[in-house]
């Protein structure tokens with residue numbers, strides 16, 4: 001690390017330690033959760049500034065019933081991102097089902113699933129936030145263009161702005177500012193968050209992934225609080241624009257439409273998901289196989305919902321690191337390395 | 350899982366490009382970045398270029414990602 005970086009870090013930390021009023025800042029991006037944990041950023045902050053990890057990991061918030069729906073499929077190949085393979089449904093994981101004979105294939109890109117579908121009936125496990133959704137929507141358009149009859153997508157797409165709205169509308173929630181996601185915002189643009197200021201008088205800063213940038217972002221949020229003027233700032237201008245990626249937004253609008261969605265740990269959030277439009281119903285695995293994705297009860301004792309809302313920290317869950325750990329996750333916040341409980345387990349125990 | 354990683358565009362044919370991802374050539378879709386030119390750096394997620402970035406930002410990001418995710 002360059003000396004100038006060290007000087008800047010020292011200056012940022014000293015400045016942050018001047019802040020005495022208790023505030024809570026939430027990040028909603030799994031990669032930010034990882035960087036905060038890995039670089040011990042919490043340990044650099046004064047006791048007055050608390051960082052909480054919100055619902056920033058699409059794998060973690062995917063309901064168990066999504067996995068269970070995939071597990072009911074017979075005589076199909078399931079194509080999925082590797083992130084999903086160890087996530088437990090009520091009836092096991094895709095990894096276990098594969099060991100028992102289900103044809104499960106990990107793909108890097110949803111377009112690879114089209115290649116698989118050229119020779120066999122294929123269902124793609126469609127999870128993701130705004131970063132991932134446009135690519136899957138484009139894949140659906142390609143399936144239509146190629147007139148593929150044996151390809152479908154099981155959709156569990158989720159969008160971040162409605163989730164933030166739901167969080168801020170929760171009783172007794174105390175969030176003073178947001179570290180806004182980097183790569184989700186590449187698609188949405190910074191303008192998508194203006195409602196935080198207009199409707200909730202809460203500001204946020206879109207951040208990149210360098211530890212120094214995150215410290216600077218926290219300082220920027222504190223500066224907003226000092227001035228009493230919340231705003232949406234963009235500290236990741238090299239990648240994120242005001243309006244976002246328009247071609248990607250257009251493809252989403254063409255293929256998908258907003259619908260209510262279940263978030264593991266948070267429950268049903270209005271218009272926070274994207275479903276497949278009627279026009280593309282033949283590629284919708286829910287329709288093709290008559291599947292259902294419903295709210296799933298949380299494993300008994302799991303307090304992931306309270307963790308995601310910042311009501312408790314992971315170690316305050318009685319199951320944390322006792323019966324729930326990364327090799328054997330009980331709750332959603334422990335299933336992916338980017339989950340709040342998993343990051344705490346790895347870096348802050 | 351929303352991470353996008355930088356790669357350099359080596360060649361393109363209509364909406365498909367080949368990028369160099371740390372020495373590995375990978376085919377990606379350029380449907381969301383139609384204006385990209387050969388030699389540009391893009392950030393890539395699940396086989397799609399999401400935006401064009403400068404070379405220096407790309408190199409900084411690669412270094413950081415190796416640090417955060419590389420030695421898992």
Ligand code: SF4
Pocket residue numbers: 301302303304305307314317318319320321324325329330331332333334341
């Ligand atoms: S430690 Fe496990 S059981 Fe407890 S809240 Fe986190 S995910 Fe749920």
